[in-house]
Amino acid sequence: xxxxxxxxxxxxxxxxxxxxxxxxxxxxxxxxxxxxxxxxxxxxxxxxxxxxxxxxxxxxxxxxxxxxxxxxxxxxxxxxxxxxxxxxxxxxxxxxxxxxxxxxxxxxxxxxxxxxxxxxxxxxxxxxxxxxxxxxxxxxxxxxxxxxxxxxxxxxxxxxxxxxxxxxxxxxxxxxxxxxxxxxxxxxxxxxxxxxxxxxxxxxxxxxxxxxxxxxxxxxxxxxxxxxxxxxxxxxxxxxxxxxxxxxxxxxxxxxxxxxxxxxxxxxxxxxxxxxxxxxxxxxxxxxxxxxxxxxxxxxxxxxxxxxxxxxxxxxxxxxxxxxx
Amino acid sequence: xxxxxxxxxxxxxxxxxxxxxxxxxxxxxxxxxxxxxxxxxxxxxxxxxxxxxxxxxxxxxxxxxxxxxxxxxxxxxxxxxxxxxxxxxxxxxxxxxxxxxxxxxxxxxxxxxxxxxxxxxxxxxxxxxxxxxxxxxxxxxxxxxxxxxxxxxxxxxxxxxxxxxxxxxxxxxxxxxxxxxxxxxxxxxxxxxxxxxxxxxxxxxxxxxxxxxxxxxxxxxxxxxxxxxxxxxxxxxxxxxxxxxxxxxxxxxxxxxxxxxxxxxxxxxxxxxxxxxxxxxxxxxxxxxxxxxxxxxxxxxxxxxxxxxxxxxxxxxxxxxxxxxxxxxxxxxxxx
Numbered sequence: 001x002x003x004x005x006x007x008x009x010x011x012x013x014x015x016x017x018x019x020x021x022x023x024x025x026x027x028x029x030x031x032x033x034x035x036x037x038x039x040x041x042x043x044x045x046x047x048x049x050x051x052x053x054x055x056x057x058x059x060x061x062x063x064x065x066x067x068x069x070x071x072x073x074x075x076x077x078x079x080x081x082x083x084x085x086x087x088x089x090x091x092x093x094x095x096x097x098x099x100x101x102x103x104x105x106x107x108x109x110x111x112x113x114x115x116x117x118x119x120x121x122x123x124x125x126x127x128x129x130x131x132x133x134x135x136x137x138x139x140x141x142x143x144x145x146x147x148x149x150x151x152x153x154x155x156x157x158x159x160x161x162x163x164x165x166x167x168x169x170x171x172x173x174x175x176x177x178x179x180x181x182x183x184x185x186x187x188x189x190x191x192x193x194x195x196x197x198x199x200x201x202x203x204x205x206x207x208x209x210x211x212x213x214x215x216x217x218x219x220x221x222x223x224x225x226x227x228x229x230x231x232x233x234x235x236x237x238x239x240x241x242x243x244x245x246x247x248x249x250x251x252x253x254x255x256x257x258x259x260x261x262x263x264x265x266x267x268x269x270x271x272x273x274x275x276x277x278x279x280x281x282x283x284x285x286x287x288x289x290x291x292x293x294x295x296x297x298x299x300x301x302x303x304x305x306x307x308x309x310x311x312x313x314x315x316x317x318x319x320x321x322x323x324x325x
Numbered sequence: 326x327x328x329x330x331x332x333x334x335x336x337x338x339x340x341x342x343x344x345x346x347x348x349x350x351x352x353x354x355x356x357x358x359x360x361x362x363x364x365x366x367x368x369x370x371x372x373x374x375x376x377x378x379x380x381x382x383x384x385x386x387x388x389x390x391x392x393x394x395x396x397x398x399x400x401x402x403x404x405x406x407x408x409x410x411x412x413x414x415x416x417x418x419x420x421x422x423x424x425x426x427x428x429x430x431x432x433x434x435x436x437x438x439x440x441x442x443x444x445x446x447x448x449x450x451x452x453x454x455x456x457x458x459x460x461x462x463x464x465x466x467x468x469x470x471x472x473x474x475x476x477x478x479x480x481x482x483x484x485x486x487x488x489x490x491x492x493x494x495x496x497x498x499x500x501x502x503x504x505x506x507x508x509x510x511x512x513x514x515x516x517x518x519x520x521x522x523x524x525x526x527x528x529x530x531x532x533x534x535x536x537x538x539x540x541x542x543x544x545x546x547x548x549x550x551x552x553x554x555x556x557x558x559x560x561x562x563x564x565x566x567x568x569x570x571x572x573x574x575x576x577x578x579x580x581x582x583x584x585x586x587x588x589x590x591x592x593x594x595x596x597x598x599x600x601x602x603x604x605x606x607x608x609x610x611x612x613x614x615x616x617x618x619x620x621x622x623x624x625x626x627x628x629x630x631x632x633x634x635x636x637x638x639x640x641x642x643x644x645x646x647x648x649x650x651x652x653x654x655x656x657x658x659x660x661x
Contacts, residue, residue, distance in 0.1 A: 042504040155592050185367040185531055186575040191588035212504060215577030219585050243581030256509040257579050258538035267538060269509035273474040
């Protein structure tokens with residue numbers, strides 16, 4: 001199958017007062033049509049920057065290298081006018097906080113039809129009909145009257161559904177969702193996860209889902225890439241990566257989560273904190289926090305290599321070595 | 326007697342030209358020294374308001390809050406009574422609760438100076454001790470808040486609360502803005518503090534997984550009322566209120582299995598116009614004719630367990646709402 005999105009050696013450098021900082025350091029991934037592709041990692045791991053780069057939304061002064069081929073076109077080297085035609089129409093994005101991504105002073109109807117008319121050239125009435133249909137798809141009750149309402153009149157979960165509707169209005173092929181459930185309650189989060197799953201199965205939508213929540217990825221992602229300090233450390237199917245993690249970092253992230261059976265024992269926290277982009281340790285960036293560290297880890301960055309159907313950037317295999325004492 | 330006791334607390338927010346919003350509609354809660362009480366519920370259920378009432382930051386319309394046998398009076402222009410310094414609070418966002426322009430040590434030392442808990446020469450030693458208690462190096466005292474990560478900043482905020490030698494700390498979503506590994510570190514720290522310093526903790530959180538791991542007992546709140554209270558492990562093994570059951574089913578499991586969490590239909594209703602009868606009935610999968618008309622009270626069902634649900638009757642054998650509902654339906658059918 002040809003991937004719908006093929007990202008190669010993506011590198012992003014941001015200007016800081018102390019010189020440029022590399023926030024994304026040579027990332028590769030492929031997204032197949034119709035799948036939910038999960039990107040996991042802690043804050044500052046480069047998850048968000050790696051997708052903002054695709055849409056040309058990086059802060060001013062950012063330097064981007066590499067390739068990101070979407071439907072045969074390299075998004076990173078398109079003129080802005082062409083990129084603008086693709087973004088919003090074939091490639092759409094949903095952000096973490098629906099309160100800041102929706103305009104507080106414009107009606108839902110305006111926000112749902114403006115880009116539809118622009119991109120698809122529809123008239124006012126046809127755009128409104130499409131808007132009602134899209135709102136119905138994301139299960140907003142009474143979509144006709146919702147068109148005349150404003151964002152503040154809806155709850156957080158409903159607002160995120162509306163933000164998803166705005167992204168879906170032009171029937172994009174690929175939806176990038178950046179922490180779409182992080183600001184929501186678990187009960188509402190479950191509703192959004194089910195909505196994304198339904199969109200994937202019913203309309204064949206491809207989704208890139210970025211989240212730090214491994215539980216969310218466990219329920220819906222087909223494949224998962226784990227980011228650490230701007231690099232991919234482990235990638236593979238959901239069952240491989242989250243069910244049988246082999247990178248010490250993936251393992252540690254999963255171990256840090258409360259486990260259903262072991263409530264009396266303390267949580268196994270990863271000691272230390274993720275490095276800032278200006279101070280990434282030499283060798284494997286995770287080595288100062290890793291319990292399996294070896295001498296070689298401090299010297300060379302381990303390459304991401306295929307290991308039994310997954311990709312792994314670690315010379316030590318925790319399964320083989322066993323848990324350190 | 327518990328260190329912190331809230332009894333039938335009602336908190337209303339006035340709105341100009343509109344009826345007041347009853348954010349807390351008669352909730353009772355107890356926190357003992359050395360115990361961790363988790364307070365969970367969806368946003369808008371009134372858990373943060375209840376936390377604020379517990380430390381006297383908002384005035385209850387009715388009901389009482391008492392701390393070590395004394396009434397907690399709402400904050401006014403005057404100084405807070407000296408007896409209440411042993412009741413402390415930690416807020417969600419350590420980025421805004423710490424002063425960015427003062428050194429960490431000075432901010433922790435404020436409490437020692439104001440309360441006269443340590444003389445000037447003793448202060449540095451005590452600050453170092455407090456930093457050590459929360460797992461930070463002594464050198465942290467000389468740093469500014471921006472030099473620390475989110476998790477470290479939350480540790481500083483906790484150290485500052487500990488400076489007053491509290492017997493109870495109320496923590497409002499202390500883990501919400503942290504990454505998984507920092508969350509685990511702070512969660513472990515809270516358990517340590519409760520056990521070693523015998524501090525009682527009231528932990529407000531929307532993250533059920535972490536509350537499950539940390540709390541000794543849990544209170545589940547819905548639309549201003551406590552729906553269920555139980556020892557943590559028992560609540561997870563057998564929730565008695567349909568709302569607790571729904572909250573637990575909505576938590577996704579990070580095991581790579583691909584199981585979908587259960588969504589709870591509907592929204593938390595407007596607290597200024599709560600539904601009649603049981604407040605949860607419009608969203609409850611087991612609601613029957615009694616639920617929309619009569620409001621169930623929070624009743625004791627077993628030692629340390631209580632729930633406010635018409636499916637649960639005192640004296641009956643304990644079972645989940647699903648089981649109770651099925652047997653209720655079976656008995657009504659046989660009666661026909």
